[in-house]
Amino acid sequence: MKIKNIFMLLGLAGLFAACNEDPEFYKLDKQPDEMHVKASTDELICDQGKAQETAITFTWDAQTSPYGKDDKVKYGIRFYASSNKERYITSVYDVEEGKREFSLTNEQLNNIIGRWTVAGDRILVTAQLLANVQNENHYVLPAISTVEFAVTGYERFPENIFFVMKDAATGEVTKQTLTQKERGTGVYQATFDIYPCTYHIETTANDYPVYGADLTDDKGEKMVYVTTGDYTEFTCDEIGSRTVIVDTNEEYYDCRLLDIIPLPNDKMWIVGMGTSVGWNTDTPEGKMTMIGGARDPYIWSWTGQFYNVEDAKAIKDDSPGEFKIGLGSGWSDPFLFAPYANADPATEHGFSGPRLQNDGGDNKWVVKTSGIYTLTVYLLADDPHTTFEPVTE
DSSP: OHHHHHHHHHHHHHHHHHHHSOOOOOOOOOOOOOOOOEESOSEEEOOGGGTTSEEEEEEOOOOOOSSOTTOEEEEEEEEEETTOTTTSBOOOEEOOTTOOEEEEEHHHHHHHHTTTSOTTOEEEEEEEEEEEEEOSSOOOOOEEEEEEEEEEOOOSSOSEEEEEEEETTTOOEEEEEEEESSTTSOEEEEEEEEOSEEEEEESSSSSOSEEEEOTTOTTSOBEEEESSSOOOOEEEOOOEEEEEEEEOSTTTOEEEEEOBOOOTTSOOEEEBTTBTTBSOSSOTTTBOEEOSTTTOTTEEEEEEEEOOHHHHHHHOOSSTTEEEEEOSSSTTSOEEEOSSTTBOTTTOOOOEEEEOGGGTOOOOEEOSSOEEEEEEEEOBTTSOEEEEEEOOO
């Protein structure tokens, strides 16, 4: 009996000793790097003049599965600044199935490093290739292969660009500075007097790089980017104040000379008993918003409650159903008026102004059907008009 108890005590001691040992967890084996990824160059400077051309290409050998030769392997690649992997890293770019190479254009690579460093600075970048084995029964840790290379990027959107005109009659050259109204958009503008001339756009205080005219464009607005050599000048036959808008984004790449109706105080507001604003001038409730953005700054709108004559009378019997658009701070400032008195905004899309009411009559729009509408005003001098669209849920 005593011997049996001794063996039981020895067994419990062994059990407690085992419990005091560090537990052993199952660990996934790291996969050896069979890919040995290579870069087509170990150093490069991104070239904006070749933005859509390949800047760098990565190639590698096939990675195999530890469980069977028939397992598929999917590849992905990501990039990070070598100095700070935790902070500077891109998401994974999938590699097309069956391919063992991946390329970046100058623009793509420049956009990546543009988040990590300023233009003109050299930066070390690591490309990290991942191989994911597709096995139905086992999870396989991705194999990893890396290669480092150095890149110097260009400034995609400089602070200013320059509109350079040569007078067609005298040959005199003048230069106007264009700026981004909304930083980071790549859309530049300025308003100044235009005369018959030829012109191009310079991106620096020096001659190059420049934007010249694209001869394949029938409208004569599209640009080409030229870093050296010959380029074609744009031609202008217009006279007077114009807003020059240059859009350097690839989807537009154009230069437009727009005759935009100027706003005396760079604001618009709606007023009248045909709206929920009532006869209250320059109010936050009546403020119209410029919705065209940097590219189309001539488009303004207001969305709100409009009342017809009957519904407006129920609120206040004071010029019911009417409204107009203010451009200053009060009644003595210019307005936009209806094309004639009592015009229906849903069918009459012209307007008169900017002007004072004594310079042509205090013509107002009159709403025919109450409801919530969006009134939009287009301030292009060669196509001034409005739209009046019901808002549906």
